[in-house]
Amino acid sequence: MTTTPKSIAILGAGATGLSAAFHLERRGHRVRVFEATGRVGGSVRTELSDGWLIESGPNSLLAGEPALTRLIDELGLTGDVQQASPGAKNRYIVRGGKPVAAPVSPPAFLTSPLFSFGAKLRLFGDLFMGPRVRTSDISLHEFVRAHFGQELVDYGLNPFVGGVYAGNPLKLSARHSFPQLWEIEQQHGSIIRGQIATAKAKKATGAPKTGIFSLTRGLQMIPDALAARLASGAITLNARIEALVPGSPSVASAKEGKTWNLVWNDGTTAHTEQFDTVVSALPAPALAQLRFGTLGERPLAALDTIEHPPVASLFLGFRREQVAHPLDGFGVLMPELEKRSTLGILFSSSLFPGRAPEGYVALTVMAGGVRQPQIARLPADKLLSAVEQDLRELLGVSGAPVFQRHAFWPRAIPQYNLGYGAHLDAMAACERAHPGLFIGGQARDGIALPACLAAGEKLASRVCA
Numbered sequence: 020m021t022t023t024p025k026s027i028a029i030l031g032a033g034a035t036g037l038s039a040a041f042h043l044e045r046r047g048h049r050v051r052v053f054e055a056t057g058r059v060g061g062s063v064r065t066e067l068s069d070g071w072l073i074e075s076g077p078n079s080l081l082a083g084e085p086a087l088t089r090l091i092d093e094l095g096l097t098g099d100v101q102q103a104s105p106g107a108k109n110r111y112i113v114r115g116g117k118p119v120a121a122p123v124s125p126p127a128f129l130t131s132p133l134f135s136f137g138a139k140l141r142l143f144g145d146l147f148m149g150p151r152v153r154t155s156d157i158s159l160h161e162f163v164r165a166h167f168g169q170e171l172v173d174y175g176l177n178p179f180v181g182g183v184y185a186g187n188p189l190k191l192s193a194r195h196s197f198p199q200l201w202e203i204e205q206q207h208g209s210i211i212r213g214q215i216a217t218a219k220a221k222k223a224t225g226a227p228k229t230g231i232f233s234l235t236r237g238l239q240m241i242p243d244a245l246a247a248r249l250a251s252g253a254i255t256l257n258a259r260i261e262a263l264v265p266g267s268p269s270v271a272s273a274k275e276g277k278t279w280n281l282v283w284n285d286g287t288t289a290h291t292e293q294f295d296t297v298v299s300a301l302p303a304p305a306l307a308q309l310r311f312g313t314l315g316e317r318p319l320a321a322l323d324t325i326e327h328p329p330v331a332s333l334f335l336g337f338r339r340e341q342v343a344h345p346l347d348g349f350g351v352l353m354p355e356l357e358k359r360s361t362l363g364i365l366f367s368s369s370l371f372p373g374r375a376p377e378g379y380v381a382l383t384v385m386a387g388g389v390r391q392p393q394i395a396r397l398p399a400d401k402l403l404s405a406v407e408q409d410l411r412e413l414l415g416v417s418g419a420p421v422f423q424r425h426a427f428w429p430r431a432i433p434q435y436n437l438g439y440g441a442h443l444d445a446m447a448a449c450e451r452a453h454p455g456l457f458i459g460g461q462a463r464d465g466i467a468l469p470a471c472l473a474a475g476e477k478l479a480s481r482v483c484a
């Protein structure tokens with residue numbers, strides 16, 4: 020707890036901004052969160068309708084980080100945690116036009132029909148690789164191929180990256196998109212040996228088990244709980260941040276520890292308010308637009324070049340008998356080589372209980388991404404027609420859905436592509452040039468929701484350091 024409370028403006032009420040606000044307020048600071056839209060949560064968006072639970076953005080979280088477990092506990096949500104159903108353990112990948120269960124253990128890998136005998140033999144090459152410090156970044160595709168061979172890239176990495184980043188492994192930076200793998204290679208050489216060592220070390224420290232989870236009323240419970248913990252009036256919705264002007268009119272420089280004038284717009288009127296500190300939890304496109312100082316410079320304008328592919332999410336409800344597949348898994352992912360119209364289909368009602376009314380099932384189709392941005396942009400009816408073939412051929416779906424919800428994310432997920440280091444450097448340089456400004460969130464700290472929640476706590480610690 021600090022003895023000198025600051026007034027802190029937080030830009031953006033997504034997971035990062037709300038987590039930062041929560042942690043800063045607990046340390047005794049006065050926070051104001053400014054959010055451009057009329058709701059909190061950013062990419063997190065859950066709807067409950069007639070017995071269906073629809074996630075339009077993230078669908079699940081990866082457990083394993085003590086900070087996430089702590090946060091869930093502090094928010095009083097532990098009793099609402101839903102672990103992924105044991106019956107949903109399969110992860111299907113399409114090969115040869117059919118969903119094939121991906122191996123989840125080394126013995127299963129040896130017998131899996133997903134990979135050829137040659138690919139299985141090639142995988143063991145990784146075990147003999149020694150620690151390696153690379154002097155320059157390489158693509159994720161090249162990195163994984165060096166360790167495991169081309170077939171693992173085509174039928175392992177490619178569909179996985181389509182599901183997580185909606186991205187292209189040929190463009191993604193190995194160093195920035197999966198920094199843990201990059202570090203494992205430096206320390207252990209072999210990714211397999213490194214993963215085993217990391218898991219053992221985690222177990223020894225008593226870290227929570229990894230696994231997939233959600234919450235009884237969906238992931239929106241997290242931003243809602245964070246927002247509810249803040250002081251009344253701490254969040255201003257429909258407030259678009261336009262500019263940051265360091266120093267009050269009578270003070271020349273924010274460097275001397277003075278204030279920030281924050282200019283925000285409620286849709287009709289511009290307002291200016293003064294704060295000691297500014298914490299940005301904005302996505303890269305918004306950071307790029309942010310004007311600084313009286314001259315309105317945009318020091319982060321280059322962040323606009325970060326690729327953010329569009330993604331469409333189509334939540335579909337069917338009567339159980341309309342779907343022939345047992346839906347005994349997490350979902351099915353599509354390797355690019357298979358030339359399907361979707362990136363993946365989640366078996367939402369198999370994964371977590373309470374996602375569909377009794378006797379019905381829910382599927383969530385993800386489409387678009389770097390691979391097929393034009394499909395993501397289709398209106399809902401055309402999108403449904405475009406993905407019908409995948410639903411029919413892969414899952415034996417017949418007839419029209421009895422329920423549907425369409426969500427379109429025009430700039431869904433920042434791609435940590437080759438060269439991303441320049442963007443990270445630009446954000447660090449902007450902070451150095453503007454003391455009292457702190458930047459974090461999905462553009463800097465990782466794209467997964469747990470990483471963004473952790474980024475909020477990290478931002479709070481940096482402000483209080």
Ligand SMILES: Cc1cc2nc3c(=O)[nH]c(=O)nc-3n(C[C@H](O)[C@H](O)[C@H](O)COP(=O)(O)OP(=O)(O)OC[C@H]3O[C@@H](n4cnc5c(N)ncnc54)[C@H](O)[C@@H]3O)c2cc1C
Nearest residue numbers: 031033034035055061062076077078260305460461466468
């Ligand atoms: C379709 C989809 C599926 C996903 N699936 C998963 C998943 O299954 N698991 C997982 O871990 N992660 C997933 N993610 C990623 C994860 O949800 C996001 O990376 C994370 O929620 C980002 O949080 P954030 O607070 O950093 O940014 P955001 O959620 O983007 O929040 C930023 C906020 O800033 C606001 N804002 C923007 N400009 C301004 C401005 N000028 N002034 C004021 N406010 C502004 C926005 O309106 C928004 O509310 C998914 C993302 C998407 C889009």
